[in-house]
Amino acid sequence: MKHIVDMAWTDKIAFEADMDGHKVIVDASEEVGGSDLGPRPKKLMLASLAGCTGVDVVMILKKMKVNIEAFNVIVEADVTDEHPKHYNKIKVVYQFKGKDLPMEKLEKAVKLSEEKYCGVSAVYRKAMEMKTEIRIVE
Template sequence: MEANVRWESGLTFQVDQEGHRYYIDVPTEAGAPTRGPRPKGLLLAGLGGCTAIDVVSILEKMRVKLDGLEVQVSAEAREEHPKIFTGIRVRYVFRGRDLPMDKLERAVRLSEETYCGVSAMLRPTVPISSEIVVENPRD
């Protein structure tokens, strides 16, 4: 696994990774539009994507049918440099009818404790909390 990060201009960088091209940058003081997310935001997206993939895969093996899953990841960071995360919250929003809470909890726990490599890398340095929400579809 690798990523190539090339400086474009200002604080904008082009990333080539696994056949995909995207940009990372930071908001400018002048408020000019940005071309991509911030690096730490990508870290949160990586955590959300990693655990979402695990959870859906585990629930498929458990024969749990979902109508949807949204993983909302947010973080607090300290004010002084380096502005590291001081806490990360992961909110799993499951959508579907008659979803078995015990299986949802087991899938999340397996992802967080066993399978998600991003979580395993972050957990020793920052507390990660999680919450499970179930939304039933409208009739």
């Protein structure tokens, strides 16, 4: 299988990505010559990780018959000071809301995503330090 993204330059420093018919605009801030029309490309790496592992966790918890009221994946990353500036540490916070949520099942779902199913997480773990936190909000 091959994944393809077609990234077309649109204006100044902005680009429009076409991913299977879905459009995403990426751009730079105004202070560096962009128009701030969309997120920065590097931050999309964090969104990819959050989306990949989030989908996994929801699917796994549904199979486990765990009912959650709300769920957020918060990704925090440290950026190096030197060029090329890149992420060197990532923390993924899985925040669940619900009553009487079984922590052992939440932990198992997160672990399965991070270690078995999420391809984004698999690549990032090879490149940088990653930490995980699970929070329950009732």
